[in-house]
Amino acid sequence: MVEGVLGEPGELERLTAYTYLTVPDRATHLAVMRAFTSTLLADLSAHDVAERAGGGLTVETVAAKLEQLRHWGNLIPSSRPVRAGSIREYHRVRSRYQLSTLGERVQRQADAILAEADAAREVSRELLALVARGLHDLDEQSADLGGIEPRAALERISTLFAQFGQFADSVRDFYAYLGQVIFRYDLDTAEFTGFKELLLDYAETITDDVAHCAPQIKASIGGLWPRLPDLLADIDAADPGLSALARADVQVQRSRGRDLDDWAGLRAWFFDEDGQGSQVDQLRDATLRALQALLANAKRMIASSTGGLSRRRDLLRLARWFDEVDDTTAHDLFTAAFGLYGARHLGLAPDAEQEVPATSSWSDGPAIAVPIALRNRGTRAAKGRTSGPEDYAAQRDRLRREAEEETRRQHAAAAELRAAGPGLAGVRLSAAATRLLLDLLARSLAGAPPRFEEAEAADDDLDLRLRLVRTSGEGGVIHGADGDLALDGLVLRIGALAGASTVEETG
Numbered sequence: 001m002v003e004g005v006l007g008e009p010g011e012l013e014r015l016t017a018y019t020y021l022t023v024p025d026r027a028t029h030l031a032v033m034r035a036f037t038s039t040l041l042a043d044l045s046a047h048d049v050a051e052r053a054g055g056g057l058t059v060e061t062v063a064a065k066l067e068q069l070r071h072w073g074n075l076i077p078s079s080r081p082v083r084a085g086s087i088r089e090y091h092r093v094r095s096r097y098q099l100s101t102l103g104e105r106v107q108r109q110a111d112a113i114l115a116e117a118d119a120a121r122e123v124s125r126e127l128l129a130l131v132a133r134g135l136h137d138l139d140e141q142s143a144d145l146g147g148i149e150p151r152a153a154l155e156r157i158s159t160l161f162a163q164f165g166q167f168a169d170s171v172r173d174f175y176a177y178l179g180q181v182i183f184r185y186d187l188d189t190a191e192f193t194g195f196k197e198l199l200l201d202y203a204e205t206i207t208d209d210v211a212h213c214a215p216q217i218k219a220s221i222g223g224l225w226p227r228l229p230d231l232l233a234d235i236d237a238a239d240p241g242l243s244a245l246a247r248a249d250v251q252v253q254r255s256r257g258r259d260l261d262d263w264a265g266l267r268a269w270f271f272d273e274d275g276q277g278s279q280v281d282q283l284r285d286a287t288l289r290a291l292q293a294l295l296a297n298a299k300r301m302i303a304s305s306t307g308g309l310s311r312r313r314d315l316l317r318l319a320r321w322f323d324e325v326d327d328t329t330a331h332d333l334f335t336a337a338f339g340l341y342g343a344r345h346l347g348l349a350p351d352a353e354q355e356v357p358a359t360s361s362w363s364d365g366p367a368i369a370v371p372i373a374l375r376n377r378g379t380r381a382a383k384g385r386t387s388g389p390e391d392y393a394a395q396r397d398r399l400r401r402e403a404e405e406e407t408r409r410q411h412a413a414a415a416e417l418r419a420a421g422p423g424l425a426g427v428r429l430s431a432a433a434t435r436l437l438l439d440l441l442a443r444s445l446a447g448a449p450p451r452f453e454e455a456e457a458a459d460d461d462l463d464l465r466l467r468l469v470r471t472s473g474e475g476g477v478i479h480g481a482d483g484d485l486a487l488d489g490l491v492l493r494i495g496a497l498a499g500a501s502t503v504e505e506t507g
Contacts, residue, residue, distance in 0.1 A: 017073045017102045019359070021110055025065075031055055032065050033074065033107045036099045043078050045096045066097050074103030121173040123202075125209045127163040132213045134160035135220035142227050150238035153231060154258075161257035164266060168279075171206070175286050178203070207287050214280050218270045221263075228263055410436065414462035418496055425476050434480035437494070440466040458497060467493040 020029035035052040036042045044052070046063040053062070069075045078096035099107075138156050141148040148156075224231075235258065256262050269279040277285070318337060322330055334340065356365050373379065413432040420427050429437065440457045444466055448455035458465040469491045476492060478485045 014073070014102060017100075017106045019072045020069060020074060021106075028055075028057065028061070029065055029069065030110070031057070032062060032069065033103070034111075036075070036097075037104060037107050037111075041098075043096055043098050063095065066095070069103070070097060073100060074106065076100045121170055121177065123170045123174045123206050124163075124167050125206060127167040128209060128213045131160050131164045131167065132216045132220070134163070135217055135224065139220045139224045142224060142231055147234075148231075150234045154235050154239060157235075157257040158255060161255075161262065161266070164269075165256060168269070171283065174206075175283075175290075178290055179286075203287050203290065207284060210280055210283055214270050221267050221270065225263075225267070228260060232258060232260065410462060414459070414464045417464060417494055421495060424492075424494065425478060428479040429481060431481040434482065436462075436464075437466070437478065437480070438485075440464070440494075441468070441492075444468055460497070463496050465495060465497050469493065 020026060020033070023029065031053040032049055035049045036044060038052070046059050046066055049066065050057050050059050050062045066075060070077065075097040076099075078098050134156055138148070138153065138160070142153070267273070272278045272281065318333075321333060325333060351366075351368075354366060409432050413430065413436040416430060416433040417424070417437060420429070440459065444455040444457035445468070447457070448468075452468075453470050455468040456465065470489060471491050472489065474491055475487045475489055477487070478492070
């Protein structure tokens, strides 16, 4: 079901590139990745990364991290040929790595999040007016008799999409930050005053600017929309960019605005395409919800100041107690304050043949069968009378019969080899006789010295002896159930313990 939402299964596999940001030693992985992103087209070995990353990292530690990052898809092995003037230099420059496209993008996002995660980002309101002006000019020039020159159209499209992209990102970041703080119920008077001014002044200004520019942008997009396919085709003809790679089955991510899908996303920001409301409508609704949250906070603060019930001071004092005590006391304090106890975890061993990575979530892992007694009564103890010891007589009889049958097969195979005698090379042995012959041959070779003249193996229980004699220019061929065995420079004698027959045929 999830794969149907996301599309191809490979989309989920690309998410493993984020794994190094969640493992316990993520600080080391971050240092290694920053060594690669510090320069363009980085091609580094473990020695190079250890020198750049610093922090006392050993070459062995860095090499292990590089291989792990390669497994996750953040790095790829370098294809650059290694040139070294000495063995020491070769060990230093071998096993080089490069950044993958996905790895570079994930690291860039991680650095941006670490630098700006908790900051309140200003909305680039002035860019929306520039977008409206650019769309208006593009609509008018493309509607002229001669049309617009493709190069000029490309410059204008790239500019307005860059401006709109920065505006849309800043709006999302601002409202995410606003939602993080405005719904808090622990705001004091100073914080409430600051957020009230932020919402009533700044957010209202954003909404007014969007409401002012939206009709102009909608009119320009509506007039430009029928001419867009021909305009984009003219731009591709004048400046194909990397489109030639697409014809070579290489996935290409084109500049924003050069595909009709980019324009569809821009249109969806201002037009209600699916009945769910445009982004402008959602922006207005988000501002209204924020105002409602602000009003709820105002009511709470008024009720608190007039004698109403407020637990803010009690909760702050409890939080201070938690901050000042050790771990054991904190658990006792939590139990006393909330009357809640630690969760009791049920641990059952999974199937030994089913390997589950340690990073798998319990919600995604395979289900484990819980015994009925444990599921119903919460105990593993058996209910009722204790059963008697299990009777293994039938199993012992079966094993005894199997052993007797195997012994009979072995004696029959030994009798077949003894009966073949001197004519061993002229018959085709059964499967059991072939296995017994190969077993004796392997035992004779295992106990013989490297340049043996004669090797021997015997089985007293089967009354069978095999002897190998090295002879120059002679050999033999033994025909078995699974194929033929050629002996080169060896003569094989097999028979009863009292004597052995000889295979005299040459190979």
